[in-house]
Amino acid sequence: MDEANLTKSLEALAGVEDDVEAVEREVEILRLSKLSPIYATRNKAIVGIPEFWKVVLSQHSDFANYVRAADLKYVDCINSISVKWPCTDDTTADNREFSITIDFEGIEGDFDSQVVTKVFKIEHDVSKLRYKGKATEEELLRDEELGFLTSTPCEIKWPKSFNHINPGLVVDKSTVEGKKNYRTGMKSLFAWFKWTGLKLGKEFPNGDGLAALFRDDIFPNCTKYYTEAQIDLEDENIEEEDMSDEPLQLDSDFDDYERDSKRHKA
Amino acid sequence: MDEANLTKSLEALAGVEDDVEAVEREVEILRLSKLSPIYATRNKAIVGIPEFWKVVLSQHSDFANYVRAADLKYVDCINSISVKWPCTDDTTADNREFSITIDFEGIEGDFDSQVVTKVFKIEHDVSKLRYKGKATEEELLRDEELGFLTSTPCEIKWPKSFNHINPGLVVDKSTVEGKKNYRTGMKSLFAWFKWTGLKLGKEFPNGDGLAALFRDDIFPNCTKYYTEAQIDLEDENIEEEDMSDEPLQLDSDFDDYERDSKRHKA
C-alpha cells in the first residue's frame, strides 16, 4: 500500500518535471520574442557609440580566457555582435538554438572586413560525433537525452599575420614546428568559427562555452559591461574578490555582528 | 555633431535598458503564475515520499553552510517547504517579493509542531535601517535605487533544547557566557525567522542569502536534489570541483586537445 503510494507520488513528481519544463520553454520563447526587437533597437544605438564592442570585450573578465592574446588585435575590429534565436519566428524550434553574427572591420593589407554568422543547433544523435574524446558512455547517454550544442563550420578569412598558424594553411603537419603551429592556430578565435561540437578534443577548445558566453552574458549584458568600463576612478574597477583587504575590527559591543555581516554580505 | 550623436545613442541605450527590464518583469510574473499551480501539485506529491525534505536538505551542499549543525535535528522535522509570490495574484506587486512557509513536525517534550510563514518585501527607503553596519553611503544609495530585501520578524517556537542560546530567553547579556550564548543563538536557523534586513550586522547573518537560497534553488530544484541523493554509488555523489583527480597527460597524438579542453571546460 505504501509502495503503491510512493509509486504514485514519484509518477506525479515526474509529471511535474515535464510540466515545469514545458512552462520554462514557453516562457523563454516569449521572453526572447519580446527581447529580440529591443535588442535590434539596441544594436542601432550602439552604432553611434565609438568602440562600444572593443570596450565591452576588454571589460569582460572572462572573454579573454577563451582566446589568444594575439587575437585581441582583431577583437578590436569587431563593429557589432548580434545574437538571434530561430524560436522567435518558429515556436517549434528548440529555444536553445541560436546564431551569432559578428561584423569585423578590416585592417589594410592584413585582414579583410567581413560579416560572419555562426549557426548553433541542438543535436541528440551522438552517432554524429566524429571523435568522442574522453566522453564516457554515460556522458554520451546524457548528451543524447538532453541534446548537445553543435555548429556548422563557417567560413572566415583569417588575418594574413596568422598565416603561419592558420590550420588551413599549415602544410607540414609532421614536423614538430608544424604540429605546434597547427595546435596554436586551433586555439585562436578564428578557429572557433570552424568549431562543430562533433570532434571532442580535436577542435577549438570549449567552443560551446564561448558560444554560451556570447549568448548568455556578453550579448544580453553588453550595456552593463560598457558602463562598468566607464567607472571614473580606475582603481575602483576591480573584481569583487580583490576587495578583501579590509581592516580588522574587534567586536567591542554586545550583540555586534559586524564581523559576521562582513563575512556574509556580498 | 558627433557628441550629439553619442548623446542620442546613449539615451537610446538607456531606453533599451528600461524596456528590457519591463520585459523581464512581465515575463517573470507570467512564469511564476504558470509555475505556481504546478508547484502546488508537486507539494501534494511530495507528501507521499517519505523524508523528502530531509533528503533534499541533506543533499544540498550549501544549505548546511547557513545554519548550525545543531539545527539539523530540527531541519529533519521539516514536512514541507513552500514558496509563494504575491505577483501571481497581483501583477502590480514587485516580482521579487515572496513568502516562505515551512511546516515543522514536533518532537515530544522538546519542539512544538508548527507552520511558519515568513514574508519578504522589497524596501527602497534606507532610512528604515535601524543599524547600517558597515554599509557605505554608496551602497545605501544603490540599495535605495534597486531596493533591498526585508522581512517581518515572524513568531516561531524554539526547541526547548535551545533554551540556553535562545536570544529571547538569554537574560543575562552582560556576562561573557550570556553574550556568547546570545551570539550563538543568533546563528541558529530559528533566529533567521526573526531576521528583518533592517539591522545590518546585528541579526541572523546573511538572512537574505538564505531566503534567496530557498526561493531560487532549494524550492524550485528540490526534485533534482532528491534524485541526486539517490545516486547508487555513494562515492559518485560529489561536487564537480572535487573530481579533479585527473592525470597529467602528454599529448602524443597530433592535434590532440584533451588537456586544453579540460582546462577551459566549465
Place this chain on the structure above:
Amino acid sequence: MPNLRELLASVLPELTNYDLLHLKGPSREVNPIFLTRRHDDDALSLVKTQHFFVLSSGNKVFYALELYVYVTVKNCAVTEKLIFVSKADTNGYCDHKLSVRDVTRVILGYITSINPLCYVKDILKLSKPQRDHSKVVTQHTTTRKALKILINRSRASTKYIPSNDILYQHFNQVSPNWTCQICLFTRSEPEYLFSQSSQNPRKHVLSGSALLSWWLSIIDSVMISHFESDIRARLQIPGEEDNATRKYFQSSKLTYWQVGDLFNGKSSDLAVFNIPVFPDDPKGRFLEQLVEGDRARKVQLNEFWAELQIQQEFRLGETVSVIGTEGKLKSSVGRVMAADEVISTSSRKLFNTVKSYITGEDYGTEEGALEAFANLSDFLHLRLGTKLIRIQGIKPMTSQPVNVPELKVGKRSEISRDTVRSLDRTLVRKRQKK
C-alpha cells in the same frame, strides 16, 4: 603498541583535556601521481586515502593537519606507502602551552606506523563497472531518468544493491621489500586551514626558514623512531646553493640527509616523468604549465628546479622547500587503525562536509574556534552517531613561567591566492552571496 589516544596524551600537558577528530576518507584507486609513458605497468595500481586530524581544547578547535596516504600495489602486493603531508595549521586559540611540534610528530609517526594493508582492504575501483543505465542512478543520470528508475523500483518493490565485487577490489599481500616515503612542501603562510586566524594576535607564524627547520626536526625524529634500513632523506630548496641547503642538516640526528629530491631522476631526465603531482601541489602546477605550454618534452630535472623558483609561489623571498624521505620500517612497526580511533567516511562528500565545519569557519575571533567545535561535535552526534576522542594529557609540566602561550605554528603551503583556487575556498560556510 600505544594507541593514538595514548600517543597524544604522552605529549599533551598533564591534567589538561583535549578532543581529537581523526577523519579518514574512503580509499580510492587513482591515476598515477607520476606521469607514465603510456601502457607501462599495467599491473600497477595506486590507492589514495585522505586523513584529517583536528585537535580541540576548552571547546575550541586549535590545530588541524591534513595528509594523504598513497599505497602502490604491484602484481597484487603492496610495494610502497607514500605519506604526503598536505597542510598543517594552528589558530592560536589554545589556552594551554603545548608543543605543536610534538603533536605533529606523534600523528605523523602514527600514520607512518599504520600497516599499508589497512588501505587496500576496500578500494573503490577507478574504472566504474559496466552498469545497466536504465536501472542505475549515477552522477550523469538526469532528474527525469532518475525518477523513472525510482518509479520502476518502487513498482517492483526492489532496491538496487550493487555487488561489492564490481565496485571494490581488495589486496592482502605486502611485498617483503616494501618501502615507506614521506613527502611535503614547506612554505610559511599566515593561514591555511583556519581562515582569518592570522588576525588573532596570539597566533605566531614562523618564517620560511624556521618552518623548514621545524619540519626537518619532525621528519628526522619520525625517521629515527620508525625506520630501519635503506634510508634516504632529501631536501631541495629551489634557488638555493647546495652549501646553504646543507646548513639545515646540522641539527639533524639522521646522517642520511642530502641535497636533492627523492625521485631518482638524473638531472638530465625529463622532469615530467620524474616529479609527482600531489593535491594542491605547487610543483605539480608548474608541471601542468609545462605540459600546457608544450614544453614537457624538453624540460630536464635540473632545469625544472631552476625554473621552479621563478614561479610565483616560490619567489616571494621566503624559503620554501621540498622534503622527501624514504626507507624500510622497523619490523616491529605495523599497526591497524582501531575502530575507536578513526571516523571513516564512506564518501568524499561526507568527508568534505565534516571537514568544512572546520575549514569553512571564520577564525578572526575566538568565536570561530568555539563555533567550529560546536558544529563538529553536533554533526558527529546527529548525523554519524559518533563523537570526538577525549584525551587527557599526561606529560609532566616543567616549571615554566605562565605566559601568553606562544604556539609554534606549522603553516603550510597556501597556494597563491590569485592563481589557484584554494581547496578550502570551495568549502566556506555561510558563504557570501553570489
